[in-house]
Each structure stands twice: as C-alpha cells, then as structure tokens.
Amino acid sequence: MPTYRAPVDETLFVLNDVLHVARYNNLPGFAEATPDLAAAVLGEAAKLCEDVLTPLNRVGDKEGCKHHADGSVTTPPGFKDAYNKLVAGGWVGASAPVEFGGQGLPMFLTVAIREFMYSSNIAFTMYSSLALGAVATIYDHGSEEQKARYLPKLISGEWSGTMNLTEPHCGTDLGQLRCRATPQADGSYRISGTKIFISAGEHDLTSNIVHLVLARIDGAPAGTKGISLFIVPKILPAADGTLGARNTVSCGSIEQKMGIHGNATCVMNYDGAIGWLVGAPHRGLYAMFTMMNAARLSVGLQGLSLSEVAYQNAVAYAKERLAGRALSGAKFPDKAADPIIVHPDIRRMLMTMRSFNEAARALVLWTALRGDIARRSADPREREAADDHMGLLTPVIKGAFTELGFANTVLAQQIFGGHGYIAEHGMEQFVRDARISMIYEGANGVQALDLVGRKLSKDGGRALRAFFSEVSGYIKEREADDAMSALTKPLGNALSDLQQASLWFAQNALGRPDNAGAGATDYMQMFGLVALAYMWCLIVDAVKAKALGDGGGMRANDKQVLARFFMERMLPATATHLMRIKAGADSTMALPAESF
Numbered sequence: 001m002p003t004y005r006a007p008v009d010e011t012l013f014v015l016n017d018v019l020h021v022a023r024y025n026n027l028p029g030f031a032e033a034t035p036d037l038a039a040a041v042l043g044e045a046a047k048l049c050e051d052v053l054t055p056l057n058r059v060g061d062k063e064g065c066k067h068h069a070d071g072s073v074t075t076p077p078g079f080k081d082a083y084n085k086l087v088a089g090g091w092v093g094a095s096a097p098v099e100f101g102g103q104g105l106p107m108f109l110t111v112a113i114r115e116f117m118y119s120s121n122i123a124f125t126m127y128s129s130l131a132l133g134a135v136a137t138i139y140d141h142g143s144e145e146q147k148a149r150y151l152p153k154l155i156s157g158e159w160s161g162t163m164n165l166t167e168p169h170c171g172t173d174l175g176q177l178r179c180r181a182t183p184q185a186d187g188s189y190r191i192s193g194t195k196i197f198i199s200a201g202e203h204d205l206t207s208n209i210v211h212l213v214l215a216r217i218d219g220a221p222a223g224t225k226g227i228s229l230f231i232v233p234k235i236l237p238a239a240d241g242t243l244g245a246r247n248t249v250s251c252g253s254i255e256q257k258m259g260i261h262g263n264a265t266c267v268m269n270y271d272g273a274i275g276w277l278v279g280a281p282h283r284g285l286y287a288m289f290t291m292m293n294a295a296r297l298s299v300g301l302q303g304l305s306l307s308e309v310a311y312q313n314a315v316a317y318a319k320e321r322l323a324g325r326a327l328s329g330a331k332f333p334d335k336a337a338d339p340i341i342v343h344p345d346i347r348r349m350l351m352t353m354r355s356f357n358e359a360a361r362a363l364v365l366w367t368a369l370r371g372d373i374a375r376r377s378a379d380p381r382e383r384e385a386a387d388d389h390m391g392l393l394t395p396v397i398k399g400a401f402t403e404l405g406f407a408n409t410v411l412a413q414q415i416f417g418g419h420g421y422i423a424e425h426g427m428e429q430f431v432r433d434a435r436i437s438m439i440y441e442g443a444n445g446v447q448a449l450d451l452v453g454r455k456l457s458k459d460g461g462r463a464l465r466a467f468f469s470e471v472s473g474y475i476k477e478r479e480a481d482d483a484m485s486a487l488t489k490p491l492g493n494a495l496s497d498l499q500q501a502s503l504w505f506a507q508n509a510l511g512r513p514d515n516a517g518a519g520a521t522d523y524m525q526m527f528g529l530v531a532l533a534y535m536w537c538l539i540v541d542a543v544k545a546k547a548l549g550d551g552g553g554m555r556a557n558d559k560q561v562l563a564r565f566f567m568e569r570m571l572p573a574t575a576t577h578l579m580r581i582k583a584g585a586d587s588t589m590a591l592p593a594e595s596f
C-alpha cells in the first residue's frame with residue numbers, strides 16, 4: 001500500500017524563502033496569509049490528505065464509480081464521507097472571493113493544497129477542482145444574478161461543477177461542435193445534444209451539479225465564432241438557492257478507462273435542458289477559456305503531484321530492497337546484499353524525479369503567485385506583466401509537467417522492478433492515473449501549438465521578451481559569482497538554445513507553418529527545462545541566504561547537489577531539442593499519407 005507525506009516544509013520554504021510572498025502583502029488577502037497562517041493551513045491540509053484521502057486512493061481505483069439504471073452514479077466507498085470533510089473544513093473555497101462566502105486567501109495557497117490533494121487521490125480531488133473552474137468562470141463572465149445564485153453553493157462545496165466541451169466527433173476542434181441552444185421567450189435556452197468524457201458529470205457527492213456547457217445558438221455562425229456558454233444545472237435552483245425540479249440532463253453511461261477510476265467520466269445527454277447564457281452570445285469559447293486556463297494549470301500540477309508521491313514510495317523501497325553490491329564495495333557487508341539505493345542507476349532515477357519535483361513546485365507556485373498578482377494588483381502594468389507570464393507559462397506547465405511527471409511515475413515503477421508492475425504496491429496505479437494528464441484539457445501536442453502558434457507572437461512577443469529578459473538579467477547579475485557559475489553557465493547555454501529556437505521559428509515558420517508544428521513539442525519541452533533550471537538557481541540562492549542565517553545544514557547541501565544534477569543531466573536536452581526544431585518539417589512531412 002503506497003504512503004504519502006505532504007511536503008509541507010518544502011512548500012513553505014518555496015513560498016517564504018524562494019518567492020518571498022510577504023513582499024506582496026499590499027495585495028488583498030495577502031496580509032492575512034502570514035507565514036504562520038500558511039504553515040497552519042498547509043499542516044491541516046496535510047492531515048486531511050495523509051489520513052483521509054491517501055487511504056481512499058486504492059479503494060477508488062479498485063471499486064471505481066458505478067452507473068445505475070436510473071442514470072445515477074455512485075462514487076467509490078468512502079468518497080462521500082471524505083467529501084463531507086472537505087466541505088466542513090472549508091477547503092473548496094479557500095481562495096474564492098469573500099463576497100460569495102470564500103476565504104479570499106491567495107491562490108498560491110490553494111495551488112499548494114491541491115498539490116497535496118492530487119498526490120493523495122487525484123480522482124477524488126478532480127470533483128472539487130472542476131467546481132473551482134466553474135467559480136472562476138461565473139465570477140468573471142456571469143451576470144450578478146448568476147453569481148448570487150451559483151457562487152455561494154459552489155464555493156462552499158455544497159454543489160459541484162463540470163465543463164462540457166467534448167462531443168463524440170470533436171474534442172480539440174471545437175469549431176465542429178453540434179450541441180444546440182434554442183432561445184425561449186423567458187430569456188432562457190433549451191440545450192440539446194450529447195457531450196462525452198465529462199469528468200464528474202454525475203455523482204453522489206453533492207446535492208446539485210452545475211454544468212457549464214458549450215453550445216451553438218440556433219442560427220449562429222459555423223465554427224468557433226458561433227459558440228456560446230451556458231449554465232445548465234442538474235436541478236433547477238430558485239433564486240434563494242433552494243432546489244426545484246430536475247432538469248432534462250442525464251448521464252447515459254460512464255467510461256471504463258485506464259486510470260482515475262474513482263472519477264466518473266460521463267456521457268451527458270441534454271434533452272432540451274433549461275440553460276442560461278453566460279456572457280455574450282457567440283463568445284462562449286472566450287468565457288470558457290477562464291475555466292480552461294485554470295484547469296490547465298491544475299492538470300500541470302497533477303504531473304508534479306503524481307511524480308512526488310511516486311518518488312516518495314520509490315525512495316522508501318530503494319532503501320529497503322536488497323539486491324547486489326555497491327560498485328565501490330559492499331556498503332552493508334553484514335546484510336545478504338546492499339539496498340538498491342547504492343546503485344548509480346537507481347540514484348539516476350531518484351535524482352531525476354526529485355530534481356524535477358522541487359523545481360516544478362517552485363515554478364507552479366511562482367506562476368500561481370503571478371496569477372494572484374494578475375487578479376489582485378492595483379497597478380495595471382504589474383497586472384499586465386503577471387497576466388503575460390500566466391499566458392506564456394500555462395501551456396508550458398500543462399505540457400512539460402505532465403510529460404515529465406508521467407515519465408517519473410514510470411521511473412518510480414522501474415525502481416520496484418517486477419513489484420512495480422503488479423498491483424500490490426500501487427505503483428502501476430500512479431502510472432495509469434498520470435497518463436490522462438497528457439491528454440485531457442487539450443492534448444499536449446495542442447498545448448505546444450498554442451505556445452508556439454499563439455503565445456510567442458502575442459502582443460508582439462511581449463511575454464516572451466519579458467521572460468528572456470528576466471532570466472538573462474538574473475544570469476548577468478551573477479556573472480562575477482564563481483560559486484554560482486556551475487549553475488548559471490548551463491542556464492545561459494540553455495537559454496541561448498531557447499532563444500535560437502524562437503528566432504528560428506520567426507524566420508522559418510511564417511512561410512511554412514509545418515515547421516512550427518513539427519518543432520512545437522520540442523519547444524515546449526525545452527521551455528519547461530529552462531524555466532525549471534531558472535527555479536533551481538533561485539532555490540540555491542534561497543538556501544545560501546538561509547544558511548547565512550541559521551547554518552543551513554544538510555538541506556543547503558542537498559539543494560546544491562540537486563541543482564547541479566539538473567544542470568548536468570536534464571538541462572543538456574535543450575541542445576537536442578534545438579537540433580530537432582532546426583531540422584524543420586521536411587522529413588516529418590515528406591511521406592504522403594498513403595505511405596503510412
């Protein structure tokens with residue numbers, strides 16, 4: 001049975017010493033989130049995750065969700081009790097707006113908490129994550145009446161939310177969407193059509209489910225410009241939130257799937273269901289982007305979370321499992337064999353995982369902090385810069401974290417040898433659960449295209465220039481610091497690779513877009529590596545500064561070794577990515593489709 005300890009100290013170290021979040025105490029909600037409060041909140045979240053959610057992870061995988069003849073869905077045993085605890089603790093709305101019953105705490109705290117929750121039980125955590133996306137979307141685009149009716153119940157966790165984009169014939173290409181919305185005399189719409197793969201579409205955890213549905217108003221233009229967004233509640237609420245009649249939306253079936261068995265993936269049938277327009281007609285994709293961006297960051301976080309929990313279990317196993325002798329001579333001659341942690345190949349895998357996890361935590365919390373600044377700062381220029389950062393880094397985090405996170409669950413499984421392949425130790429579940437994060441919320445290939453095709457050139461490349469200038473400015477500042485050169489030199493080389501790749505696209509992809517498409521995934525991965533390497537520099541700066549104060553000890557040394565490992569063993573891949581990008585699309589696209 002896998003175990004999990006939430007990395008509370010590591011998270012507090014990132015927040016307080018690497019990101020210095022106290023600098024932003026002028027932002028609403030930040031002054032309340034003192035280091036003591038953050039420590040207390042994360043400590044409580046850790047207890048919930050370790051004691052309640054972790055033990056349910058295997059149960060959820062084994063038992064799965066059940067679809068019944070009346071269309072209802074039951075979640076695995078124990079999920080409802082755990083959900084009630086989540087609601088009772090006020091965990092769902094920790095960062096939600098105070099005026100609708102949330103606690104208004106910075107989003108970085110919610111992201112930190114969600115890291116722990118996904119590590120403990122990703123399938124369970126998805127139910128409430130979708131509600132957070134619905135909250136953000138209704139808050140940003142809904143009418144005052146919609147906010148008053150839906151937000152308090154979503155924020156408390158009494159109701160949950162879903163996002164309904166995918167249809168049987170289209171997931172990525174939403175321009176083909178067929179779901180219809182017919183206007184009614186009272187201002188509402190009747191929604192008809194089928195949505196598939198809808199996470200948490202039906203379940204027994206909440207008294208109501210608020211579906212956010214993309215549909216085409218009768219007579220609307222074809223393509224993405226004719227899509228609108230609707231609120232379609234499972235049960236129609238009165239203005240005071242009391243529940244009325246059942247709406248004509250139902251779950252036709254749930255999918256049998258590779259992982260996340262505890263989360264119901266539903267076929268949803270809308271049979272003239274009553275819905276209300278959110279935002280302007282035909283601007284549905286624009287409004288839904290609020291939910292998709294929140295979800296993309298959240299899915300990127302899943303990559304880190306599963307890598308972290310898989311790593312923790314792999315370390316424990318590597319210290320116990322006896323096999324062979326250390327190449328440098330027996331380390332435990334009194335035992336039948338040395339523990340496998342003495343072997344360089346096992347160390348390679350453990351270091352690969354940990355050097356990703358720690359830098360990834362810093363990067364996702366930094367990005368969440370920028371998200372807070374983008375929403376809460378009074379300074380428009382600060383808001384704009386933070387928003388640019390979010391836009392640029394969201395596809396990077398979604399794509400690079402989920403690829404590396406999945407690869408790390410495979411490494412952890414490998415450390416268990418044959419015991420990783422059988423179900424007993426739970427390692428194969430992490431592999432299965434992690435795989436979906438590369439596919440949903442926009443498959444990773446599409447994230448890469450978003451990065452290369454839209455984000456690089458957006459606003460004349462302003463976000464990209466700001467990122468390059470921040471990293472190169474940092475390297476320049478440390479030029480004379482010999483002690484840091486083992487980190488800043490490789491970072492400089494990798495940044496140069498990334499800059500060359502960006503320039504190559506500018507020169508070679510405008511006339512031939514296939515060149516961008518063929519290199520986009522490499523670009524996304526190299527961007528992720530550069531951003532993670534930059535995080536390692538900031539982490540080492542932080543431990544050095546801390547060492548001056550309290551002696552630092554083992555942790556300072558650990559971090560420096562991990563940073564060096566990342567620079568020596570992970571970051572050089574940017575050179576390969578650059579070579580692939582510069583090879584262009586010729587060999588990739590040369591064969592006609594009939595040759596395959």
Ligand SMILES: Cc1cc2nc3c(=O)[nH]c(=O)nc-3n(C[C@H](O)[C@H](O)[C@H](O)COP(=O)(O)OP(=O)(O)OC[C@H]3O[C@@H](n4cnc5c(N)ncnc54)[C@H](O)[C@@H]3O)c2cc1C
Binds near residue numbers: 171173200436
């Ligand atoms: C378990 C699970 C949960 C899900 N939850 C939800 C949910 O809650 N709500 C929801 O709406 N959807 C959900 N989805 C759907 C998911 O988001 C889609 O499956 C995903 O976006 C991909 O769409 P698709 O499956 O139609 O693949 P397609 O769009 O058919 O894509 C197939 C492949 O082609 C690639 N591709 C497509 N277009 C392009 C292009 N222009 N250029 C290059 N490559 C391209 C894709 O990257 C992918 O690799 C879920 C799916 C699963 C499996």
